Amino acid sequence: MSALACDGLTVGYGDGAPVIDGLHLDLAEGAVTALLGANGAGKTTLLRALTGLVPLRAGRILLGGTDLTGMSTEDRMRAGLGLVPEGRSTVVELTVDENLRLGGLWRHKAKARKAAVEEMYGLFPALDRRRRTPGHTLSGGERQMLALARALLARPRVLLLDEPSLGLAPKATAQLLGVLRETAARTGLTVLLAEQNAASALSVAERGVVLSLGAVAADRPAAELAADPALRHAYLGF
Amino acid sequence: MDRLLFLLAAGLARGAVLALFALSLVIVWRAARVVNFAQAAMAAAAVYAAFHATAATGSYWIGLATGLAAGALLGAAVERGLMRRLPAHAPLPGIIVAIGLVMVLQAGLAIAFGPEHRPMHPPFSQRPFVIGGVPLLSPYDLFTLGAAAAVMAALALLFNRTPLGLRLRAAAFAPETARLAGVRVPRMVALGWALSAAAAALAALLLVPTELGLNPHAVDLLFVNAFAVAVIGGLDSPAGALLAGIGTGLLVSLVTGYASASAAPLAVLALMTLVLLVRPGGLLAAKEARTA
Ligand SMILES: Nc1ncnc2c1ncn2[C@@H]1O[C@H](COP(=O)(O)OP(=O)(O)OP(=O)(O)O)[C@@H](O)[C@H]1O
Ligand SMILES: [Mg+2]
Numbered sequence: 207m208s209a210l211a212c213d214g215l216t217v218g219y220g221d222g223a224p225v226i227d228g229l230h231l232d233l234a235e236g237a238v239t240a241l242l243g244a245n246g247a248g249k250t251t252l253l254r255a256l257t258g259l260v261p262l263r264a265g266r267i268l269l270g271g272t273d274l275t276g277m278s279t280e281d282r283m284r285a286g287l288g289l290v291p292e293g294r295s296t297v298v299e300l301t302v303d304e305n306l307r308l309g310g311l312w313r314h315k316a317k318a319r320k321a322a323v324e325e326m327y328g329l330f331p332a333l334d335r336r337r338r339t340p341g342h343t344l345s346g347g348e349r350q351m352l353a354l355a356r357a358l359l360a361r362p363r364v365l366l367l368d369e370p371s372l373g374l375a376p377k378a379t380a381q382l383l384g385v386l387r388e389t390a391a392r393t394g395l396t397v398l399l400a401e402q403n404a405a406s407a408l409s410v411a412e413r414g415v416v417l418s419l420g421a422v423a424a425d426r427p428a429a430e431l432a433a434d435p436a437l438r439h440a441y442l443g444f
Numbered sequence: 445m446d447r448l449l450f451l452l453a454a455g456l457a458r459g460a461v462l463a464l465f466a467l468s469l470v471i472v473w474r475a476a477r478v479v480n481f482a483q484a485a486m487a488a489a490a491v492y493a494a495f496h497a498t499a500a501t502g503s504y505w506i507g508l509a510t511g512l513a514a515g516a517l518l519g520a521a522v523e524r525g526l527m528r529r530l531p532a533h534a535p536l537p538g539i540i541v542a543i544g545l546v547m548v549l550q551a552g553l554a555i556a557f558g559p560e561h562r563p564m565h566p567p568f569s570q571r572p573f574v575i576g577g578v579p580l581l582s583p584y585d586l587f588t589l590g591a592a593a594a595v596m597a598a599l600a601l602l603f604n605r606t607p608l609g610l611r612l613r614a615a616a617f618a619p620e621t622a623r624l625a626g627v628r629v630p631r632m633v634a635l636g637w638a639l640s641a642a643a644a645a646l647a648a649l650l651l652v653p654t655e656l657g658l659n660p661h662a663v664d665l666l667f668v669n670a671f672a673v674a675v676i677g678g679l680d681s682p683a684g685a686l687l688a689g690i691g692t693g694l695l696v697s698l699v700t701g702y703a704s705a706s707a708a709p710l711a712v713l714a715l716m717t718l719v720l721l722v723r724p725g726g727l728l729a730a731k732e733a734r735t736a
Contacts, residue, residue, distance in 0.1 A: 257624065259620065259623075259624075278623075279623040279624065280623050280626050280627065280628050280629070283623070283624060283625065283626040284626050288624075289624050291620070291621075291624065295618075295620075295621045295624070297614055297617050297618040297621055297622075298617075299613070299617045299618075300610075300613065300614065300617070304610055304613075304614075307607075307610060308610060308611075308614050308621075308622070308625045308627070309625050311607050311610060311611055311625065311626070311627065312625075312626040312627070316607075319607075356625065357624075360625065360626065
């Protein structure tokens with residue numbers, strides 16, 4: 207049973223040529239899938255279309271049994287989709303604690319909200335030490351951590367991540383992906399991880415999907431993708 | 445000395461109303477990045493609702509509640525009906541529509557209710573308490589101060605201490621991030637307008653009984669001063685609105701008392717110019733501009 211399925215997705219900007227063109231993609235329940243592709247291949251566009259931030263020209267998106275296609279971004283999030291967007295999505299006017307709590311606000315029970323926040327502080331001790339710190343003083347790595355923590359806090363069924371390693375030192379990247387992998391294994395979270403850094407993405411993923419010319423050019427087990435010299439040369443740059 | 449005390453006390457009450465109206469401009473600015481030039485006309489409409497509710501029932505308090513509700517509804521309606529339909533990311537359409545709305549509302553009020561001043565009666569005496577031979581605040585001044593302070597405190601608590609307030613702030617600062625956290629941003633923007641318009645209505649409701657009376661332009665001067673106050677405080681800053689509101693209220697009172705009432709607008713303008721020269725973003729402007 208796939209956690210997220212899209213069928214015939216076509217996405218473009220204005221009246222330009224489609225960036226994503228009739229794309230099919232199935233994400234297996236509980237798996238980490240790496241989404242790879244050159245700059246401008248359409249990774250960000252695909253993730254934003256899945257969350258409803260960019261409108262679809264055609265196609266359908268199913269989350270488990272729920273049809274997300276006509277839903278607002280807010281409702282997709284409430285239905286169990288999550289996105290850690292490209293770049294630093296920390297709200298700089300809010301404190302670390304407020305940024306984090308934002309992720310669970312739509313849950314109704316105050317007690318459950320509080321428990322979820324404390325759980326995230328347990329996972330990210332660096333944030334725990336800086337609860338009252340204003341967002342604008344955080345480093346890039348801390349902001350990326352905060353964005354991931356906020357997304358996990360909502361307990362999504364499917365989490366989309368757009369280049370979480372951008373601007374991070376290798377050690378920080380490894381730590382972030384480690385938390386992600388561990389959480390996925392523990393909770394059965396399904397992850398789609400878009401990355402420029404193909405080697406590190408494939409190292410935590412079970413599967414790799416290569417995006418090229420608006421469609422899926424390869425969809426294989428991660429180890430196999432990483433080991434295929436032709437693919438590595440053509441799409442992955444390592 | 446007696447005169448100074450009297451003027452300071454009067455300035456405090458005036459400043460509280462100014463601060464409240466300025467806060468209403470700050471709230472809508474934060475929610476929608478619009479300087480709502482229609483705030484005075486919308487507040488005047490709300491005061492007309494209060495006037496008629498009081499006339500019909502004989503109760504000041506029913507009038508007050510009606511005015512606040514009318515203000516909130518009008519705020520939400522303006523957002524849903526007009527502002528939401530404008531292109532985002534451009535300030536000019538919002539300003540033009542707001543100015544158009546001023547004309548429509550003020551003409552509509554004049555057609556419906558006539559241009560004359562209708563006296564409104566305060567619920568408490570306006571005769572000042574005399575303490576040690578010095579006339580100070582009147583009971584109505586105290587009511588004004590108390591009501592404005594209570595509402596500003598309640599708004600501060602709402603925005604800073606409640607989950608709803610966090611949603612309102614996130615929707616205002618970073619709409620996309622808020623949506624990705626499941627916040628229904630359009631609803632928050634409409635709520636911001638409603639809160640803002642209700643606060644402005646309250647400020648107008650407190651002010652009008654101390655002046656000539658209600659007419660479609662009764663809130664215009666309050667708006668002009670409160671706009672200056674909001675700019676002085678830093679358009680983004682509720683605390684700035686409070687500080688600048690009290691300061692400006694005192695200044696206006698002193699200039700009116702020692703020089704003349706006609707010099708007061710000039711003094712406000714001079715204060716605004718001075719503050720902007722020293723701190724272009726206003727007194728309490730955010731230290732770091734948004735980057736995303
Ligand atoms: N807002 C936009 N308006 C118009 N065109 C856009 C917009 N965003 C992206 N594009 C175009 O869509 C294509 C795909 O861009 P996208 O950002 O999805 O690529 P990407 O795979 O995420 O690249 P990168 O690895 O550099 O982040 C590019 O050709 C880009 O120019
Ligand atoms: Mg991208």
